[in-house]
Amino acid sequence: MTDIINLSRRDFLKTGAIMGTSLLLGFYMPIDSEGKAKVTSKTFSPNAFIRIGSDDTITLIINKSEMGQGVYTSLPMLIAEELECELSKIKIQPAPVNPIYNHTEWGAIQGTGGSSSVRSCWDQLRKAGAAARLMLINAASQIWKVDPSECRAEKGFIIHEKSKKRLSFGSLVEKASTVEPPNNIVLKSPDTFKVIGKPTKHLDTKEKVNGKAIFGIDVKVPGMLTALVARPPVFGAKVKSYNAENAMKVNGVMHIIQIPSGVAVVAKDFWSAYNGRGALDIKWDVGENSKLSTDELKITYSRLANTEGLIAKKDGEAKEQFKKAHKKITAEYEVPYLSHSPMETLNCLIDYKEDRAYIWTGTQMQTLDRNAAASILNLDPQKVFLYTTYLGGGFGRRANPHSDFVSEAAHIAKELKKPVKVIWSRQDDIKGGYYRPMYYHKISAGLDEKGNLNSWLHTIVGQSIVKGTPFEQALTKNGIDKTSTEGAHDIPYEIPNIHVDLHSPNVNIPVLWWRSVGHSHTAFVVESFIDEAAHLAKKDPYEFRKNLLKNQPKYLSVLELAAEKAGWKNSLEKGKGRGIAVHKSFGSYVAQVAEVSLDRSGKLKVSKVICAIDCGRVINPSTVEAQMESGIVFGLSAALFGSITIKDGMVEQSNFHDYQILTMKDMPKVEVYIVKSNETPQGVGEPGVPPIAPAICNAIFSLTGKRIRKLPINLNELKIT
Amino acid sequence: MTSLFINGKRYKIDVSSDTPLLWILRDHLGLVGTKFGCGIAQCGACTVLVDGKAVRSCQTFINDIKDKKVTTIEGIPESHPVKKAWILEDVPQCGYCQPGQIMQAISLLSEKPNPTDEDIDNYMSSCLCRCGTYQRIKKAIHLSSQLMSSKRGKK
Numbered sequence: 017m018t019d020i021i022n023l024s025r026r027d028f029l030k031t032g033a034i035m036g037t038s039l040l041l042g043f044y045m046p047i048d049s050e051g052k053a054k055v056t057s058k059t060f061s062p063n064a065f066i067r068i069g070s071d072d073t074i075t076l077i078i079n080k081s082e083m084g085q086g087v088y089t090s091l092p093m094l095i096a097e098e099l100e101c102e103l104s105k106i107k108i109q110p111a112p113v114n115p116i117y118n119h120t121e122w123g124a125i126q127g128t129g130g131s132s133s134v135r136s137c138w139d140q141l142r143k144a145g146a147a148a149r150l151m152l153i154n155a156a157s158q159i160w161k162v163d164p165s166e167c168r169a170e171k172g173f174i175i176h177e178k179s180k181k182r183l184s185f186g187s188l189v190e191k192a193s194t195v196e197p198p199n200n201i202v203l204k205s206p207d208t209f210k211v212i213g214k215p216t217k218h219l220d221t222k223e224k225v226n227g228k229a230i231f232g233i234d235v236k237v238p239g240m241l242t243a244l245v246a247r248p249p250v251f252g253a254k255v256k257s258y259n260a261e262n263a264m265k266v267n268g269v270m271h272i273i274q275i276p277s278g279v280a281v282v283a284k285d286f287w288s289a290y291n292g293r294g295a296l297d298i299k300w301d302v303g304e305n306s307k308l309s310t311d312e313l314k315i316t317y318s319r320l321a322n323t324e325g326l327i328a329k330k331d332g333e334a335k336e337q338f339k340k341a342h343k344k345i346t347a348e349y350e351v352p353y354l355s356h357s358p359m360e361t362l363n364c365l366i367d368y369k370e371d372r373a374y375i376w377t378g379t380q381m382q383t384l385d386r387n388a389a390a391s392i393l394n395l396d397p398q399k400v401f402l403y404t405t406y407l408g409g410g411f412g413r414r415a416n417p418h419s420d421f422v423s424e425a426a427h428i429a430k431e432l433k434k435p436v437k438v439i440w441s442r443q444d445d446i447k448g449g450y451y452r453p454m455y456y457h458k459i460s461a462g463l464d465e466k467g468n469l470n471s472w473l474h475t476i477v478g479q480s481i482v483k484g485t486p487f488e489q490a491l492t493k494n495g496i497d498k499t500s501t502e503g504a505h506d507i508p509y510e511i512p513n514i515h516v517d518l519h520s521p522n523v524n525i526p527v528l529w530w531r532s533v534g535h536s537h538t539a540f541v542v543e544s545f546i547d548e549a550a551h552l553a554k555k556d557p558y559e560f561r562k563n564l565l566k567n568q569p570k571y572l573s574v575l576e577l578a579a580e581k582a583g584w585k586n587s588l589e590k591g592k593g594r595g596i597a598v599h600k601s602f603g604s605y606v607a608q609v610a611e612v613s614l615d616r617s618g619k620l621k622v623s624k625v626i627c628a629i630d631c632g633r634v635i636n637p638s639t640v641e642a643q644m645e646s647g648i649v650f651g652l653s654a655a656l657f658g659s660i661t662i663k664d665g666m667v668e669q670s671n672f673h674d675y676q677i678l679t680m681k682d683m684p685k686v687e688v689y690i691v692k693s694n695e696t697p698q699g700v701g702e703p704g705v706p707p708i709a710p711a712i713c714n715a716i717f718s719l720t721g722k723r724i725r726k727l728p729i730n731l732n733e734l735k736i737t
Numbered sequence: 738m739t740s741l742f743i744n745g746k747r748y749k750i751d752v753s754s755d756t757p758l759l760w761i762l763r764d765h766l767g768l769v770g771t772k773f774g775c776g777i778a779q780c781g782a783c784t785v786l787v788d789g790k791a792v793r794s795c796q797t798f799i800n801d802i803k804d805k806k807v808t809t810i811e812g813i814p815e816s817h818p819v820k821k822a823w824i825l826e827d828v829p830q831c832g833y834c835q836p837g838q839i840m841q842a843i844s845l846l847s848e849k850p851n852p853t854d855e856d857i858d859n860y861m862s863s864c865l866c867r868c869g870t871y872q873r874i875k876k877a878i879h880l881s882s883q884l885m886s887s888k889r890g891k892k
Contacts, residue, residue: 217824220829220832221827221829222815225824225829226811227770227811233769233772234769357867358833359782359867407831408833442777443776642830645870645873646868650867677865677867678871679864680857680862681862
């Protein structure tokens with residue numbers, strides 16, 4: 017274990033020395049005032065996650081990617097709690113790719129996603145911290161010749177109460193390295209927690225505020241070239257021929273290389289590569305996909321939605337009961353393709369040196385990306401060293417099982433044998449695929465004579481995300497891609513007869529998980545339609561939900577908390593509408609109440625969102641609040657503006673002017689309330705997203721009587737005439 | 738050769754006149770705190786100050802900055818009230834857009850030392866944050882304004 021880390025460190029130091037850039041080195045290693053790596057003479061390495069230097073530095077090796085969700089704070093908090101050290105003293109080193117750092121729930125893959133970081137590291141990192149603490153205590157007790165039980169750890173010191181002796185962790189490094197790791201680790205009782213549960217400012221804030229945080233796009237190595245790739249205008253199109261003459265004339269352009277995904281223009285810097293690419297003349301063989309259009313696709317999907325697909329859930333006799341229903345309602349809902357559009361466009365730097373390669377990139381999927389590059393470069397994966405930088409947003413786009421942005425860089429590096437960084441422009445990013453799929457839903461509900469919801473029929477149509485990926489086997493059962501139906505096949509409402517089925521058509525548009533995955537569309541449909549059912553039953557949508565959730569205490573508690581904080585029972589001022597939604601995803605329960613108003617031009621204003629969450633035990637309440645705010649904004653952007661459309665096989669959007677995201681002036685006031693819980697921590701990165709679209713659409717209905725069944729919301733339709 | 742004045746330092750540089758300031762900063766001067774986001778002045782990630790006023794460096798060229806003072810995120814000290822406020826309000830998430838947000842906020846506060854919510858909405862809506870830190874940015878701007886006025890009061 018130790019050897020693995022030390023090897024990677026040595027390798028890193030070697031490359032660091034070659035590059036001689038303090039900037040880069042500083043990101044991975046503590047640096048002194050001259051920018052040289054400070055290598056402590058002795059280091060205590062109790063396990064894969066903790067390094068304690070004789071100079072009292074504490075370095076944590078973190079195997080999760082920091083993309084804004086706060087893992088470089090919450091995960092150190094888990095270790096600091098058990099290690100008994102000061103959080104502010106901790107330095108972070110991103111983990112190299114190694115099986116020891118595999119995700120504890122994903123099999124042989126190291127990666128970050130599914131709002132799972134804290135949950136999956138909860139025991140692992142606390143144990144790592146506790147083991148180190150016990151070894152340090154044993155070391156001190158051996159030096160003092162006292163019983164270990166008489167010693168304790170506090171703020172980076174081991175203390176012997178009776179003799180008032182104390183030794184810093186750093187001074188115990190040598191002795192602790194000779195101590196056997198403990199077999200039996202007893203974790204602290206939660207009532208003694210000092211770090212976990214306390215609102216804690218993010219440890220990486222200062223470097224981010226100072227512009228010193230290094231993202232993949234910022235990494236530089238000597239001799240590095242920059243590449244931009246001309247990718248096909250239509251997905252799957254191939255280069256027929258190209259003329260590089262004019263491109264080569266552009267100042268700074270050095271190489272033009274055809275690769276499987278298009279033609280790469282390699283230059284001394286970004287601007288030269290950008291201009292060079294603009295001067296390329298490429299003839300494309302566009303192939304079959306040039307006929308693709310999302311308008312046509314919608315027609316196909318709506319037809320499919322009126323036929324039965326593969327059954328994802330069947331309780332009772334929904335079809336028969338629906339026929340006999342006293343009152344019934346049927347609706348069709350649709351959501352578009354969506355781009356993740358992280359603020360940092362995709363990029364990947366590879367330095368390929370015949371027998372080995374170094375990769376710097378902000379990825380959520382280390383093992384698969386490393387392996388993809390190794391396979392393209394014909395290298396043993398052990399000889400490919402991947403360094404994870406900060407991610408300028410991920411939202412799933414940087415967790416691509418197809419490793420698109422890394423593979424592409426590997427193809428260029430293979431030809432070039434020089435360090436090369438591929439940078440995507442915003443246009444490349446928005447047109448480049450791997451979208452949240454477009455989905456079409458048909459949904460029906462039947463009420464009995466008493467107005468009780470008795471039958472529920474739901475058909476979903478949309479591409480499978482996991483098909484053809486290493487995740488397919490684990491996430492597909494009987495042909496049902498669970499990520500297409502999650503949030504729909506497991507609705508919490510007490511309905512005796514439920515039928516949910518799925519069509520997963522093959523379409524040649526690359527798709528991927530997008531923050532909250534299946535829940536991003538199922539919550540919109542289920543939580544809007546339950547409102548429709550409440551309206552049909554002439555019941556208050558909050559009371560209607562409460563009644564159907566009476567045996568679901570966790571859903572109920574967040575629903576009631578959000579309603580109470582929003583003053584649901586109080587009447588609203590004139591001109592305002594209020595909507596509610598509740599949804600569970602990634603182990604967490606979230607309810608939101610949105611308040612909206614409309615002006616005469618049809619301009620919608622979401623003025624306030626009240627959010628209640630039960631995510632189990634909270635590690636850092638500040639992070640939970642920040643992630644709820646973040647999820648709400650992400651979901652609002654999609655609900656109000658987000659849409660990727662395709663015509664003649666080509667993506668119609670290209671940049672933030674036609675793929676808009678929420679701005680400051682549309683930001684609602686967000687209040688977050690956290691349910692106190694002693695249960696295992698659950699996700700927070702994604703669960704804030706799903707309820708917001710239905711909450712605002714339900715609010716619009718309460719204000720205007722207009723039911724929104726298609727996203728993004730068409731504001732023209734809302735104009736008061 | 739062109740002479741540029743950035744963060745109080747004089748740089749001599751040889752680039753074509755169509756090279757955006759953004760790429761001069763990032764690729765030629767190693768000032769990578771200024772970020773690329775869209776390339777068409779739609780996101781604000783590349784915001785820097787030219788003579789104290791926020792501009793999009795992706796649409797700013799050598800001819801626009803001749804004899805002018807350019808300030809990037811690296812040129813703002815950590816003790817600056819806006820950076821302090823950003824740290825106190827724990828604003829960043831992924832952090833990528835924040836240098837641009839901070840530069841835009843500094844420009845706003847130089848024009849309006851006590852901005853209203855509406856002033857902030859109007860001035861800051863050209864800077865996108867995909868993580869959705871707007872609520873905290875707004876708080877941090879109000880706090881910056883307070884820190885600045887108490888600093889002025891002391892003088």
